[in-house]
Amino acid sequence: MAKKPKSVDPDADLVKRAQGGETRAFDELIMKYSRKLYGLVYNMTSNKEDTHDLLQDIFAKAYRSLGRFRGNSMFYTWIYSIAVNMTLNFLKKRKRRAGFSFDDMDSGIHNDPGFIDQGHHSNPRRQSNINELQKKLNEAMQTLSEQHRTVVTMFDIQGMPHAEIGQILGVSEGTVRSRLYYAHQQLQGYLEEFLSPTHSPDQ
């Protein structure tokens, strides 16, 4: 059986230049993945300030460790693993905070095709319902354990395939699937009112 050819890392050139000391190359890598990493960390912590501090720590650690990156995996997988591990360590240490600081966040939920209705977009009641949904989603995610929240973030929110999630977390694809199944069961109970076919943000 022929061996599966190793996929080429699209960031190989940038990584090589960054390892050579070119800071602009590392800046490009940061800018390329900062949104994805922000989404990962924020959906696991549900806290804007913690997300900001963690991202700085993640970038700093990636910069210090870049010399030890041998290219055995994609750079994206590598930095993603760093982000997941640091966030999980942070969550273990953090005491539960009251409330979630998403008031200043620019939410694009109302622009999502799955959420757009044909009615009036400038409906205050609709906006209020969107805020309530946002809050409820954050609360629902926080009811999950860190392990389950991680797989839900990576699969459902960021759309990563099971195999890639397993590679990053160091578990089998079957473990990823089973964790997702259990997490979905938990979330279904908590978000039941929003899953009702009669529920609409304009009610």
Added chain:
Amino acid sequence: MNNLAFGNFFLKIQPSRPIKPMNDDNFQSLRNLISLKRHEQPDDAYFDELLEEFHRRQQQDHLNPSLRKEISERVLAWFANTNKWNYVMGAGAAYALAFFAVIFFWPKPDVTPVLNTAPITHQEQVEAVETLDEKALELKGEQEGEQVAEPQAY
């Protein structure tokens, strides 16, 4: 074992909580709902500022490097490697360090002779006096014997 069977297995081992079985429609609705969270992102200006702050912190770290932080991160990274030989080597290094520490820093016993300065007991005093008396009698006896041994004039 398919996903449904595996899910039922989890339900059995978890504390009793009424969880409705999920059908396909519910599953897809739930996924669509959760996926809305991908829109919770700040604007581009935030990420520009994020990069600038990263540069500032790097300059600060360059001026005030934390050796302890660097060492602890390197040690953790070394142990984070799932290669079992790392643990074997780490344990061996720890044992070797402990061995040499014991050899060089364990307190050696003091071999200086110590005189017995403890006070003697009453029984010991009596025995000492009896011994002296015996010696005194022997000496007296020797002296009297010498006197007797002198030749007497007739």
